[in-house]
Amino acid sequence: MPKKPIKLPENIEYLSILDENAKVDKELEPKLSADDLKTMYRYMVLARRGDERMLNLQRQGRIGTFPQSSGHEAVSMGSVYALEKSDWHVPAYREFAGMLYRGWPLETMFLYWGGFEEGAVPPEGVNDLPICVPVGSQLLHAAGIGMAMRFKEEKKVVLTYFGDGSSSEGDFHEALNFASVFNAPVVFVCQNNQYAISVPLARQMKCETIAQRAVSYGMPGVKVDGNDVLAMYAATAAAVERARAGGGPTLIEGLTYRMTPHTTSDDPKRYRSEEEMKQWANKDSLIRFARYLEDKGVLDGDARKKLHEEIDEEIKAAVKRFEEQAQSEELLNPLRMFDYLYADTPPDLDEQREELKRFLAKKGKLPASEAGKEQAHTGRERG
Amino acid sequence: MAIEFKLPDLGEGIHEAEILEVKVKVGDQVKEDQPIFEVETDKAVVEIPCPVAGRVEQILVKKGDTVKVGTVMITFAGAAPAAPEKPAAAEAARAPEEKRPAPAAPERQAVPVQARAGEGPVPATPATRRLARELGVDLRQVPGSGPAGRVLADDVRAFAGRGAGGREEAPRRFAEREPAEPFTPQPITAEPAELPRFERWGQVERVPLRSLRRKIALSMTQSWTHIPRVSSFDEADITLLESLRQKHETQFLKNGGKLTLTVFALKAVVAALQQFPQFNSSLDESTGEIVLKHYYNIGVAVATNRGLIVPVVKDVNKKGIGALAAELQEMAQKTRDGKVELERLQGGTFTITNIGPIGGTGMVPMVNFPEAAILGMARSAQKPVVRNGAIEVRWILPLAISFDHRICDGAEAARFLRHVAELLEDPLQLLVEV
Amino acid sequence: MAEMNMAKAINKALYEALERDERVVVLGEDVGADEGVFRITEGLLAKFGDKRVIDTPLAESGIIGTSIGMAIYGLRPVAEIQFAGFDYYAFHQIESHASRFRNRTRGRVTVPMVMRFPYGGGIRALEHHSESRETYYAHTPGLKIVVPSGPRNARALLHSAIQDPDPVVYYEPKAIYRAFKEEVPDTIETLPIGRAQVVREGREITLISYGASLRQVLEAAEMLEEEDGVKAEVVDLLSIVPMDTKTIVDSVRKTGRAVVVHEAPRNCGIAAEVVARINEHVFLYLEAPVARVTGYDVPIPYFSKEKAYLPDADRILDACRQTLSF
Incomplete structure (x- = not known):
């Protein structure tokens, strides 16, 4: 009975195709058309400019606290572009680019961070779950969706995201384990931006990579x-193809950097150096991708400038639409809080709705759309 | 129109910020999103971008100021607001504390609160409160006869002058019942007698002496162990009284009282007690004194389905037959219903127990500790008696007295009992004497 | 009609649901070959196969979290957690997601699923196997919670739960799985979720309870009638959320006195909610304060002392007498 090493099934590889100097590895370069590339770039810029615009909206008090996403565009956009429309997309909260690409209107995102649940409603025909705030918990939903896809014998895939901090959560482990045990078509993508708010990756784990955790889930x-x-894109496309063919889940770790505070309430100067931030700013995915597109003749400087202007106009229009909705009586109606909790609102909840309604009416604050409606009997008796 | 810009909450729950830098001057043309201030909050240093495009009209803060969230910092002229004009209703709903449409009614409509005469709320259950509202009774005016002065439903009804029968209600046998405590075996005397194990001879059941049963047991043990008791017997010929009673029964009923033998006995006993005061006394064992009472509160034993209870008719000497009949009737009923008030269970000086309605030719009653004596009445019946040398059918009432032989003697007891019997035999004498 | 105990009745409902609705899947630890630690899933794997009767890894959050995903994707998962004492592992998924998806997506994404949690004491179980924590779920808006009290309503409520468009916690009183049998009809029955039942009529006091405690309450009601001649009305809540306020207050309006019984701890328990509703609706009909007979505010003692913790007929009777004599 000799001691001998057990051969583990997977080797962990590192993949880079377009380096920070915009040098491309021709062998690994994915076959994407000019339109594909332009689309990807467009949504990455839309997300970046949108993120910047949202920061201003927050500073002006027009939306609430939100987690910025600058620096996460390539992980999100590169991976999501490997999906079909009929596949499912289960984001965390920095997949701004991916969500826009999947069909979430900009103003919906503003609405969400502006304090409206309506911003979490997936648009008709978009197979996405909304933004998920409790970190890592969405991975299990993706696993369950993947299991259901298998159950229905569909050739579909679900793509889901999490951060390096989330990889410490129990749900991360359970989700990868379930997906693996049930051979579910799930692609798990880690937005490894190296910080969980202030806590660096070295405090989340002692292993060298998050990707190597895949080994323990087979x-x-x-x-x-x-x-x-x-x-x-290349890594995800391979994973999606394997999952679609019944090969089960994959874990992809995208190493990037959060170019912003964690949220608008955070001050990263407390825990990271200016130098480090500057270093990573040089590795910005947008800079190298723009150069790649220019080198490839897909998008020159003028076209890029025009695109940016278009995008700024688009954002401006979206802010306007957002503010119209955010100030509409319909969305501001406080009584909406009762209307979507259950398929059929139970009588006792209805009674609470009536209670608030009566109070609003007494204070002269009842939205006009509610005023005409008949008040239900409360069942309360007075002697 | 000038556009005002107020300091927003820049973090989650930020209340103020310090101005580090003002990046524009009055009169500057500014673009939307151009930085206008740098401020520091508890959480971070942030730049505030301009919300509108226009000309700076006024700057209301300066470097070093600490500004509260919601304070106007700067105003712009000739600016188009970034946001469309807000509809009034939406504005109201969004910022209720700022702009409130004038409410139709006064802001705080005073709820009419009944002026309170006393110090606080009157103790009464909600159901009693409802009854009071329904009957238009002010609870503060109603004397409470329940525990700790609680106003009972009957008090309210009585106050409203509708009487107890005014409203149909489920019987409330438990109203006065002691809360049933978990049973812990405990002796009822200092030196409990030993018992054999009855289980040896067959199945037994051990029933806890709960509440009333336990009280009776304790009180009887006390009576038996403290009072050297002697009994004496006599008979009263109540033929005349009985015919009188039957004749006037209906009329008394109309006045709310039942004309029973006990009613007459109450009067007869008080007359006898006035003549033989030692029977209206108690022996104070600790001082060696006889305590003679100058009041005549007669307890009347009432059998209830939970055990014997002895409510007390106060000041019998001051009350007429009619009043006594009514009071006795009401008291007995309340006792049977478990609704009798605690104060009516105390302060007796002498007790009458009448087992006549149930039966029995005679009895040896137990003295109701700490009283001195008790009168027992058995069933009155028509009996053949020799009267003036001839046999006649007469109404005969068997009487018994038990008394504390430390205070009284047998001869006095026999006289006392005879006096009671004579008064019952001669109703006229009863009237004269009391 | 067949006579069966509650364990069998729940099994029957699962069987019927799997048979009539191909979207239904049963999943949990040991629900397959082992047929459940309480044998509730007996015969299901053999009949429906491991695609629909799924043994999962030992991970409660995983079970509930993936069930949420499956429900979103159109399946009707019925997840079993072996003992309610382990559902806290999954609490985050229940609170943050199962209960909220409909609301936060304004009805676009819904989670029709059933979570079966065998709860309660009285079976001399291991530590951490006897808790009653329905309050946690009642305090989580967006969930429904039902608690059956016998074979027939157990089967009907489970069908209702599976058919419900929203997540339902099906809290199983494991102490009475095999306590008694009842006639259960052959045709499938449902019971409306949110409706209580008056299971015994009376005029003098209302006893309100649910689940395993209902047996003790009925026993106390019998004793009360026999020993004191008092007829107690007994309300079986069946649904904790939504709570059937009307049935409760209608009864108390009639009796003026009430005792609420459950084995969960008292502090912020379901009884507190029942008392509050009675106060709000029929305050002026009360003859006495509403009493609570509940578990105490301690962890349910290990089984050497659990009897003293669980409300039994004597404790309930005692509370009734105090309420009646107030």
């Missing part, structure tokens, strides 16, 4: 340059 894992949208 699934392939790959670490990718998360500022390289081409590599993210």
Whole structure:
């Protein structure tokens, strides 16, 4: 009975195709058309400019606290572009680019961070779950959706996201384990931006990569340059293809950097140096992707400038639509809080709705749309 | 129109910020999103971008100021608001504390609160409160006869002058009942007698002496162990009284009282007690004194389904037959219903127990500790008696007295009992004497 | 009609649901070959196969979290957690997601699923196997919670739960799984969720309870009638959320006195909610304060002392007498 090493099934590879100097590895370069590339770039810029615009909206008190997403565009966009429309997308909360691409209107995102549940409603025909705030918990929903896809014998895939901090959560483990045990078509993508608010990756784990955790779940894992949208696409496309063919889940780690505070309430100067931030700013996915597109003749400087202007106009129009909705009587109606909890509102909840309604009416604050409606009998008796 | 810009909550729950830098001057043309201030909050240093495009009209803060969230910091002229004009209703709903449409009614409509005469709320259950509202009774005016002065439903009804029968209600046998405590075995005397194990001879059941049963047991043990008791017997010929009673029964009923033998006995006993005061006394064992009472509160034993209870008719000497009949009737009923007030269970000086309605030719009653004596009445019946040398059918009432032989003697007891019997035999004498 | 105990009746409902609705899947730890630690899933794997009767890894959050995903994707998962004492692992998924998806997506994404949690003491179980924590779920808006009290209503409520468009916690009183049998009809029955039942009529006092405690309450009601001649009305809540306020207050309006019984701890328990509703609706009909007979505010003692913790007929009777004599 000799001691001998057990051969583990997977090797963890690191993938980079477009480096920070915009040099492309021709062998690994994915076959994407000019339109594909332009679309990807467009949504990455939309997300970046949108993020910047949202910061201003927050500082002006027009929306609430939100987690910024600048720096996460390539991980999100590169991976989501490997999906079909009929596949499912289960984001965390920095997949701004991916959600826009999947069909979430900009103003919906503003609405969400502006304090309206309506911003969490997936648009008709968009197979997405909404933003998920409790970190890592959404991974189990993705696993369950993947299990249901298998159950229905559909050739679909679900793509889901989490951060490096989330990889410490129990749900991360359970989700990867369930997906693997049931061979569910799930692609788990880690937005490894190296910080969970202030806590660095070294405090989340002692292993070298998040990707290597795949080994313990018996699934392939790959670490990718998360500022390289081409590599993210290539890695995800391979994982999606494998999952679609019945090969089960994959874990992809995209290494990137949060170029902003964690949220608008955070001050990263407390825990990271200016120098580090500057270093990573040089690795910005948008800069190298723009150069790649220019080098490739897909999008030159003028076209890019025009695109940026278009995008700014688009954002401006979206802010306007958002503010119209955010100030509409319909969405501001406080009584809406009761109307979507159950398929059929139970009588006791209805009674609470009536209670608030009576109070609003007494204070002269009842929205006009509610005023005409008949008040239900409360069942309360007075002697 | 000038546009005002107020300091927003820049973090989650930020209340103020310090101005580090003002990046514009009055008169500057500014663009939307151009930085206008740098401020520091408890959480971070942030730049505030301009919300509108226009000309700076006024700057209301300066470097070093600490500004509260919601304070106007700057105003702009000739600016188009970034946001469309807010509809009034939406505005109201969004910022209720700022702009409130004038309410139709006064802001705080005073709820009419009944002026309170006393110090606080009157103790009464909600159901009693409802009854009071229904009957238009002010609870503060109603004397409470329940525990701790609680106003009972009957008090309210009585106050409203409708009487107890005014409203149909489920019987409330438990109203006066002691809360049933978990049973812990405990002796009822200092030196409990030993018992054999009855289980040896067959199945037994042990029933806890709860509440009333336990009280009776304790009180009887006390009576038996403290009072050297002697009994004496006599008979009263109540033929005349009985015919009188039957004749006037209906009329008394109309006045709310039942004309029973006990009613007459109450009067007869008080007359006898006035003549033989030692029977209206108690022996104070601790001082060696006889305590003679100058009041005549007669307890009347009432059998209830939970055990014997002895409510007390106060000041019998001051009350007429009619009043006594009514009071006795009401008291007995309340006792049987478990509704009798605590104060009516105390302060007796002498007790009458009448087992006549149930039966029995005679009895040896137990003295109701700490009283000195008790009168027992058995069933009155028509009996053949020799009268003036001839046999006649007469109404005969068997009487018994038990008394504390430390205070009284047998001869006095026999005289006392005879006096009671004579008064019952001669109703006229009863009238004269009391 | 067949006579069966509650364990069998729940099993029957699962069988019927799997048979009539192909979207239904049963999943949990040991629900397959082992047929459940309480044998509630007996015969299901053999009949429906491991695609629909799924043994999962030992991870409660995983079970509930993936069930949420399946429900979103159009299945009707019926998840079993072996003992309610372990559902806290999954609490985050229940509170943050199962209960909220409909609301936060304004009805676009819904989670029709059933969570079966065997709860309660009285079976001399291991530590951490006897808790009653329905309050946690009642305090979580967006969930429904039902608690059956016998074979027939157990089967009907489970069908209702499975058919419900929203997540339902099906809190199983495991102490009475095999306590008694009842006639259960052959045709499938449902019971409206949110409706209580008056299971015994009376005029003098109302006893309100649910689940395993209902047996003790009925026993106390019998004793009360026999020993004191008092007829107690007994209300079986069946649904904790939504709570059937009307049935409760209609009864108390009639009797003026009430005792609420459950084995969960008292502080912020369901009884407190019942008392509040009675106060709000029929305050002026009360003859006495509403009493609570509940578990105490301690962890349910290990089984050497659990009897003293669980409300039994004597404790309930005692409370009734105090209420009646107030």
